[in-house]
Structure formats: structure tokens, C-alpha cells
Amino acid sequence: MTYRKLATLTVLATVMLAVLPNLAIAQMSHQHASEAACEETVLRCATKVTPAFAPDGTLWLAWMAGGQISVASSKDRGRSFSTPVQVTRERLNLDWGPDARPKLAIGAKGELALAFSTFRDQAFNGQVLTTRSTDGGRSFDPPKPITTNNESQRFEAIGFDPGGGVFAVWLDKRNRVPAQQRGEKYDGAGLFFATSKDGGATYSDARLVADNTCECCRLALAFDGAGHPVVVFRNIFEGGVRDHAIVTFNDLATPGEVHRVSSDDWQIAACPHHGPSLTISPAGTYHVTWYTNGKARKGLFYARSRDGGKTFSDPLQIGQPNRGPSRPQIAAGPLGLVMAWKEFDGQKTSIHLMTSHDDGATWSKPTDIADTADSSDHPLLVSDSRQTYLSWMTKADGYHFQAIEGEP
Amino acid sequence: MKRHLLAALVLLATLPSALAAGEGAPKAFERGSWQKLLHAHAGHPTLVHFWGVTCGPCKVELPQLGQFMKDHPDVDVVTISADLVPNLPEATRSMLDHAGLASAENWIFGDGFAERLRFEIDPAWQGDIPRTMLIARDGTITTIEGSAEIADLNKWSEAQTATIR
Known part of the structure; x- marks a missing residue:
């Protein structure tokens, strides 16, 4: 290397150093404004992580990171994971709304079905895409739209019915345009469903459950003892009241009557971005948790139904009202019921938890089991044949998967 | 070779400003921004509107607010895009432009830890939008x-005018 070249390099290096801090600041501020810790597709960079156990005890995760959906599995309850498999290839504008996440369902033979939403255009109209794996999660079919209709769809939920089919529900705005053409007002979206007999490769034509549901909250889906789908959703009742409703299907193709979960009287023309959670215990009791800011009550609530969703118990308030309790989850596990939610004290978000061993009649005192000082995903609950676990993605502290202690 | 390197360096040096959405872009709303905002508008009737690009009802309301701003030059109009994941200054700006709100004081959540931003504004607010605060x-x-x-x-605005008469 000649002296001249060295001098040039030195000058270049100096300029580089002068420029770098700016770049570093730009990079940092970008990450500060993001919910993600990093921009790659690995689990550590995920903003939303969805867990599910396979019948053989394998834990599967589907996550959203680096603009892609990936999955990996764990044979040791979350201590170590397989090499991730990327489900999506193209750079999609994945639905990053607060109540959106990839959905993962696992059949009795270990078959994997996935669903997720994207923003298909500049106006943030959504599209629900589905895919499946027939080789134990080693590869996935190219994702396909769940329906041929092109109106906005979001907030899908999927599950395997006991017969081995995949049942899917989602919110769909297709009935809005014809209503408006007739000069009628159409609030919200429609609750639609479809079924797949080939493990999620193709779905039946979409069918309507109910029009005028709230368009921006996640749905809760579970199956009753007879294998009938049960869906809880934020509805729009008379007068623009966005309270929760429930529907139990008579069979996989026939939605039953829609009943009201609670009369909270939350009249609001807004997107609460805050959907419910549902689990059905072995006794056949429906257990529902939800958020409301209604005239009748404000905060997080729990109620149960012993008559298949026709009537519900008086709502029980959850969490400390001055700590903004949010994102309630409920799961009926092998050891009883577990309820988890978030609270925020001005500095950190903590996950609080209660358990019940009498089918929801009484609940333990709340305990906090995890916290983080930056943004985080919703706390999710998942059970294997032994117990229930908390699954929680955080920006600052990575992914948590922990057995819930205190379960006798 | 050297020329290319220099060109690359010039590009690198200008990148951070080029990455910013440019003039008229919504300002980043961060920790402490709310108190600064309240301080800056103290003594002036101020309408603060929280909204987001993916919120259906917001799309309907935004142009109405644009009209309100035109009709009420005596009210400070502030918008804050409070969707949970921001980083969409272009979409935000385009919707504000179409709604006639380009000249309002426009902000966009600039902290991924949205809970903390909301807590500073109103601890009871869980993030539902649209939301309007009349100060x-x-x-x-x-x-x-x-x-x-x-x-x-309009009624609120008239009451504000009445208080100085």
C-alpha cells in the first residue's frame, strides 16, 4: 500500500466515523419507535408469537418478525427450538394491528394449519391468507386467500374440529358495499366462516354468521364437547353499542342463535382494538373474558355460562382498575382454569394471573408472574396434557415460555 | 474507485435526513411530548385528536375535523396518530392532506411502547381510537x-369564544 493510498483511506475512515454516529442514532430511533427488538426473521425479533401444542407434546410457535411468518417447534417445552421454517417468502405488509397475529392450529395427527392477515392495499384493506404443512412443519404450501372476495377481511381464527377439518371465522366487509349501494348505512363488518376438509389447503365458500359486528377486535374460537364451534366477538348492538356476543354452531355449517355475553353499554364509534377470550371446560362451561369501557362497567371482566352461552353469570371485575388491566386470556387446562392479563404501572408492564379449581366459581388472589419495561405482545396461555403455560413475547427481554406455578 | 467511495459516503451522510419523511411530516410523539404539548398550548382552546390509519371510523371523521379547523381558526387543532405500530409517516401524512389537516399540528406515536405514551396522556385510555380531547x-x-x-x-368552541368576551 502506498502512502497516498493510505492517506486517502485515513481521510475516508475519518469521514466514515463522522457519519456513523448519525446512522447509529437513526437506527436506534427507528428501533425505539418499533415494537420489534430487531429486524430479522428470527424469534428474538418477533412482535407477535402464537403457541400451540401438538398431541405428541411438541410445542409449536408461529411468529411475525422481519415482515415474515415463521414457525419452529420445541420438544422440551420451550427450552430449545428447531431451526425455524419461513412460511412466507414475499415481502408482505402483514397486519400489524394490536389484535392481529398469526394463527396456528394443529390436528390430531400433527398436521399444521396456519392463517394470517395482510394489508393488501394503501387503504389498509385486509386479506386473510391460509396455508398448511403436510410434512410435519418442514415446509408449507404457498399461502392462499381464504376467500375469492376482495373486500377487506381481518381477524381470522382457526381450529381443528374433532372430525379433523379446519374451521375458520373472520371479519369481512363484503356486505358493506351492496348495503351502501342500496342507500343503507352499514356499520362494522360481517362475521363469516368457512371450513376445510383437506387440513387447510382449500376452504369452502364463505358464509355469514352475523352482519354489523365490530370490525377491529380479535375473535375468540373454541369447540364445545360435541365439537361445535363457539365464537365470541365484539358485536354492534342497537344504538352503536359495542358489547360482546356469542354464537354456538349447531353443526359445522350452521350457526346457531347469537346471544349477548354482557350488557356493558359501551356505545362508541371507534376501534377498541381489544377482543375477548373464550375457553370451554370439560364440564361444558363457557368461560369468557373481555374488555369494556361501557356505561354499566369499565375494565376487564369474566363471566361463565352453563347453558351453552344462552345466559351468563354476573361479570366479575379482573385486575386493578388504576393499572389499566388489558389483554385478558383464559384457558381451561388439565389442572383447572387460568386467567392472565397485562397491567401497566407507568414504567413497566406486568403479567397477572389467577386460577380457579371449581370451574370458575371462585378464583385465587392475583399474582404477577412476569414483567418487562418495554413493549410486549399479549400474554397467551397454552396447555399440554400436564399443565398450562404462559407464552409472552417482549421486546426487551425476548420470548418467555413458563409453566404456571401455583397450580396444585 | 475513490470517486465511487466518496459518492457512497456523501449518500451515507445524507441518508438520515433523506429517511425522515421530509417537511410537513408528523412529528414523533415520544415520552414527555404530552406535557410539552399541553405547555405549548396553555391558555389556548385546543382540540387534540387521536386517530390511526387503519381505523375505519377515523377515516370518516378526519375530513370533518379538517372542515372544523377551517371554520374555527381560533382553536388550535392537534392530531396524534396513535396506532400501535407507527412508522407509517407517509400514509399518515397522505390521509391528513386529504382531510385538509396538513397545516394542523400533526404528531405520530414514535415509541413502540405505546402503553407508556398513553399512560402519560390518560392512564385509563386503553388505545381505542378515534378519541378527542378538548382542552x-x-x-x-x-x-x-x-x-x-x-x-x-362547535358548541364547545363557541363556549370557548364566549369565555373571552
């Missing part, structure tokens, strides 16, 4: 959850 001359805050009725805004 009177004396600092009294009236919060409207969901889409605001323009008639209510």
Missing part, C-alpha cells in the same frame, strides 16, 4: 371517546 383555555379537559359529533365540537 379549554383554563386547562379543563373534556374527553370524547369514539367519533366526535361536529355539533358538540
Whole structure:
């Protein structure tokens, strides 16, 4: 290397150093404004992580990171994971709304079905895409739209019915345009469903459950003892009241009557971005948790139904009202019921938890089991044949998967 | 080779400003921004509107607010895009432009830890949008959850004018 070249390099290096801090600041501020810790597709960079156990005890995760959906599995309850498999290839504008996440369902033979939403255009109209794996999660079919209709769809939920089919529900705005053409007002979206007999490769034509549901909250889906789908959703009742409703299907193709979960009287023309959670215990009791800011009550609530969703118990308030309790989850596990939610004290978000061993009649005192000082995903609950676990993605502290202690 | 390197360096040096959305882009709303905002508008009737690009009802309300701003030059109009994941300054700006709100004081959530930003504004707010806060001359805050009725805004605005007469 000649002296001249060295001098040039030195000058270049100096300029580089002068420029770098700016770049570093730009990079940092970008990450500060993001919910993600990093921009790659690995689990550590995920903003939303969805867990599910396979019948053989394998834990599967589907996550959203680096603009892609990936999955990996764990044979040791979350201590170590397989090499991730990327489900999506193209750079999609994945639905990053607060109540959106990839959905993962696992059949009795270990078959994997996935669903997720994207923003298909500049106006943030959504599209629900589905895919499946027939080789134990080693590869996935190219994702396909769940329906041929092109109106906005979001907030899908999927599950395997006991017969081995995949049942899917989602919110769909297709009935809005014809209503408006007739000069009628159409609030919200429609609750639609479809079924797949080939493990999620193709779905039946979409069918309507109910029009005028709230368009921006996640749905809760579970199956009753007879294998009938049960869906809880934020509805729009008379007068623009966005309270929760429930529907139990008579069979996989026939939605039953829609009943009201609670009369909270939350009249609001807004997107609460805050959907419910549902689990059905072995006794056949429906257990529902939800958020409301209604005239009748404000905060997080729990109620149960012993008559298949026709009537519900008086709502029980959850969490400390001055700590903004949010994102309630409920799961009926092998050891009883577990309820988890978030609270925020001005500095950190903590996950609080209660358990019940009498089918929801009484609940333990709340305990906090995890916290983080930056943004985080919703706390999710998942059970294997032994117990229930908390699954929680955080920006600052990575992914948590922990057995819930205190379960006798 | 050297020329290319220099060109690359010039590009690198200008990148951070090129990455910013440019003039008229919404300002980043960060920790402490709310108190600064309240301080800056103290003594002025101020309408603060929280919204987001993916929120259906917001799309309907935004142009109405644009009209309100035109009709009420005496009210400071502030918008804050409070969707949970921001980083969409272009979409935000385009919707504000179309709604006639380009000249309002526009902000966009600039902290991924949205809980903390919301807590500073109102600890009870769980993130539902649209949401409007009417801040009177004396600092009294009236919060409207969901889409605001323009008639209510007009009534409030008239009351503000009346207080200085």
C-alpha cells in the first residue's frame, strides 16, 4: 500500500466515523419507535408469537418478525427450538394491528394449519391468507386467500374440529358495499366462516354468521364437547353499542342463535382494538373474558355460562382498575382454569394471573408472574396434557415460555 | 474507485435526513411530548385528536375535523396518530392532506411502547381510537371517546369564544 493510498483511506475512515454516529442514532430511533427488538426473521425479533401444542407434546410457535411468518417447534417445552421454517417468502405488509397475529392450529395427527392477515392495499384493506404443512412443519404450501372476495377481511381464527377439518371465522366487509349501494348505512363488518376438509389447503365458500359486528377486535374460537364451534366477538348492538356476543354452531355449517355475553353499554364509534377470550371446560362451561369501557362497567371482566352461552353469570371485575388491566386470556387446562392479563404501572408492564379449581366459581388472589419495561405482545396461555403455560413475547427481554406455578 | 467511495459516503451522510419523511411530516410523539404539548398550548382552546390509519371510523371523521379547523381558526387543532405500530409517516401524512389537516399540528406515536405514551396522556385510555380531547383555555379537559359529533365540537368552541368576551 502506498502512502497516498493510505492517506486517502485515513481521510475516508475519518469521514466514515463522522457519519456513523448519525446512522447509529437513526437506527436506534427507528428501533425505539418499533415494537420489534430487531429486524430479522428470527424469534428474538418477533412482535407477535402464537403457541400451540401438538398431541405428541411438541410445542409449536408461529411468529411475525422481519415482515415474515415463521414457525419452529420445541420438544422440551420451550427450552430449545428447531431451526425455524419461513412460511412466507414475499415481502408482505402483514397486519400489524394490536389484535392481529398469526394463527396456528394443529390436528390430531400433527398436521399444521396456519392463517394470517395482510394489508393488501394503501387503504389498509385486509386479506386473510391460509396455508398448511403436510410434512410435519418442514415446509408449507404457498399461502392462499381464504376467500375469492376482495373486500377487506381481518381477524381470522382457526381450529381443528374433532372430525379433523379446519374451521375458520373472520371479519369481512363484503356486505358493506351492496348495503351502501342500496342507500343503507352499514356499520362494522360481517362475521363469516368457512371450513376445510383437506387440513387447510382449500376452504369452502364463505358464509355469514352475523352482519354489523365490530370490525377491529380479535375473535375468540373454541369447540364445545360435541365439537361445535363457539365464537365470541365484539358485536354492534342497537344504538352503536359495542358489547360482546356469542354464537354456538349447531353443526359445522350452521350457526346457531347469537346471544349477548354482557350488557356493558359501551356505545362508541371507534376501534377498541381489544377482543375477548373464550375457553370451554370439560364440564361444558363457557368461560369468557373481555374488555369494556361501557356505561354499566369499565375494565376487564369474566363471566361463565352453563347453558351453552344462552345466559351468563354476573361479570366479575379482573385486575386493578388504576393499572389499566388489558389483554385478558383464559384457558381451561388439565389442572383447572387460568386467567392472565397485562397491567401497566407507568414504567413497566406486568403479567397477572389467577386460577380457579371449581370451574370458575371462585378464583385465587392475583399474582404477577412476569414483567418487562418495554413493549410486549399479549400474554397467551397454552396447555399440554400436564399443565398450562404462559407464552409472552417482549421486546426487551425476548420470548418467555413458563409453566404456571401455583397450580396444585 | 475513490470517486465511487466518496459518492457512497456523501449518500451515507445524507441518508438520515433523506429517511425522515421530509417537511410537513408528523412529528414523533415520544415520552414527555404530552406535557410539552399541553405547555405549548396553555391558555389556548385546543382540540387534540387521536386517530390511526387503519381505523375505519377515523377515516370518516378526519375530513370533518379538517372542515372544523377551517371554520374555527381560533382553536388550535392537534392530531396524534396513535396506532400501535407507527412508522407509517407517509400514509399518515397522505390521509391528513386529504382531510385538509396538513397545516394542523400533526404528531405520530414514535415509541413502540405505546402503553407508556398513553399512560402519560390518560392512564385509563386503553388505545381505542378515534378519541378527542378538548382542552379549554383554563386547562379543563373534556374527553370524547369514539367519533366526535361536529355539533358538540362547535358548541364547545363557541363556549370557548364566549369565555373571552
